[in-house]
Amino acid sequence: MDWNLFWAAFGAIGGTVGALATAAAVIVALWQTKYSYKKKLKLSFTDNITIVPENGSAFYHYIGVTVINIGNRDVVIQNWGFDLDDGKKIMIVPDTSPLGRVLQVQLPHRLQIEEGTTLYYERRLFRNVLEKNISNRKLQKNKKIQFYVMDSTTQMYYVKSNKSAQDLLSALSEQEKNQSK
Numbered sequence: 297m298d299w300n301l302f303w304a305a306f307g308a309i310g311g312t313v314g315a316l317a318t319a320a321a322v323i324v325a326l327w328q329t330k331y332s333y334k335k336k337l338k339l340s341f342t343d344n345i346t347i348v349p350e351n352g353s354a355f356y357h358y359i360g361v362t363v364i365n366i367g368n369r370d371v372v373i374q375n376w377g378f379d380l381d382d383g384k385k386i387m388i389v390p391d392t393s394p395l396g397r398v399l400q401v402q403l404p405h406r407l408q409i410e411e412g413t414t415l416y417y418e419r420r421l422f423r424n425v426l427e428k429n430i431s432n433r434k435l436q437k438n439k440k441i442q443f444y445v446m447d448s449t450t451q452m453y454y455v456k457s458n459k460s461a462q463d464l465l466s467a468l469s470e471q472e473k474n475q476s477k
Contacts, residue, residue, distance in 0.1 A: 334367050335368075335371050336367035337366065339363055340362045341359070341456070346358075356418075357471070365411055365412070366410070368409065370409065372405070373401075373405045373413075373445055373446075373447060374447060378441050380435060390403065404448060415445070419468055420472065423472070437462035441464065442454055442455070442457075443455050
């Protein structure tokens with residue numbers, strides 16, 4: 297047996313294993329660098345938010361999308377709204393009423409790590425928009441409504457309503473009837 301050949305082969309195998317381990321370490325290091333700057337938002341939708349001022353003189357009703365930054369860096373929210381079936385979007389702009397100015401966050405809004413906020417839209421106005429777009433066939437009655445939040449890099453984050461457009465419209469109309477009694 298030629299021991300020089302054995303040790304040369306052993307060294308070649310060891311060098312190959314070392315090179316593979318180094319390559320794996322580089323890949324893991326690059327992945328960790330990318331992951332440490334990852335943006336990620338968690339969205340949830342609710343169709344029944346009631347706001348009562350301290351004096352309790354009136355009740356105000358809203359729908360809302362709650363946005364929580366669960367990523368590893370700050371995210372700047374630019375705008376929000378919901379999608380129509382034809383690919384167009386309805387952007388919801390801030391309410392300029394006195395109560396709306398208190399409730400609404402000013403967009404663009406910087407959402408820090410582990411911070412959350414709720415974006416409000418008056419329920420009556422939302423019901424009117426639903427009625428109009430269902431009757432114009434821009435929203436299908438049996439599909440859930442997809443809300444979006446767009447950040448400063450135009451990345452979109454989505455959440456779907458828990459009810460179809462028609463069910464949501466019926467629920468909103470029923471809630472308004474009950475509140476007017």
